[in-house]
Amino acid sequence: MVPRGCILAVLAVLCISRLLCSHGAPVVPMSPYLMLCQPHLRCGDKFYDPLQHCCYDGAIVPLTRTRGCGNCTFRVCFERCCSWSLMVKLIGQSCTSEPTSDDKPCHSLS
Template identity: 80%
Template sequence: MVPRGCILAVLAAFCIFRLLCSHGAPVVPTSPYLMLCQPHMRCGDKFYNPLQHCCYDDAVVPLGRTQGCGNCTFRVCFERCCSWYHSPQPSLMVKLIDQNFNSAPTLDDRLCHR
């Protein structure tokens, strides 16, 4: 017959070994809306997802937001309204955000009257 102390010692060693070697089950995300690996930007003191919003005039706005520019409208996340003095009378021009507002007009630009 084996002494009770030996059985307890072997059982304790086995439990400790199992605890040290266990890695746990992998966790599978249950929600499609987890934001762990999606990019986030900052607008003032607020965070936003650049796939859904942009920062315009220190405010978080949806990508589809438009605003008036003379008799035109422009998408505030992708375009901007600029003063244009290269025509006979001063007017406004909608240009893409990445373009210099003093650059020559391109096919993407729109001339807008005040």
Template identity: 70%
Template sequence: MLCQSHTRCGDKFYDPQQHCCYDDAVVPLGRTRKCGNCTFRVCFEQCCPWSLRPQEAFVVKVKGQKCTLAPSLDDRVCSR
């Protein structure tokens, strides 16, 4: 019998191959949310506020990167 690894999200366990923990809730890996006029995958990306240009108010960055870092080629700039 194979053991499956499970991770905790608050008081719940989940399979990290199928879900992630986002805002203290277990969500499917494919879950998305809006970030200005863009969509980001909550398990893999994050929506960061950015206001150097008024029409470009958000940047989608890889999860774990600091939002304070300047946008890179891998980031997506999103308008309001």
């Protein structure tokens, strides 16, 4: 004989799952903080939201973070400083690749 508590628990699970699945398409959350199914990335041992931060030099930084490269400023989440040539290139481009129209030539501050 099956205990009455188990039967009630199974019925409750079935009712809740039917209720959740009966509304058709999933509802998009109105708050950016309700991203339960959004992929999060790791930076070291911490998770971060790639829509607000990036991992730079082992630290989680806001997408707006900038640093200097000679007399230029570059966005650390999107660009890199090629210090030996004093050129700012997009992330993913090698410092040894040919210059493109997206590159920013910089000059030494000395």
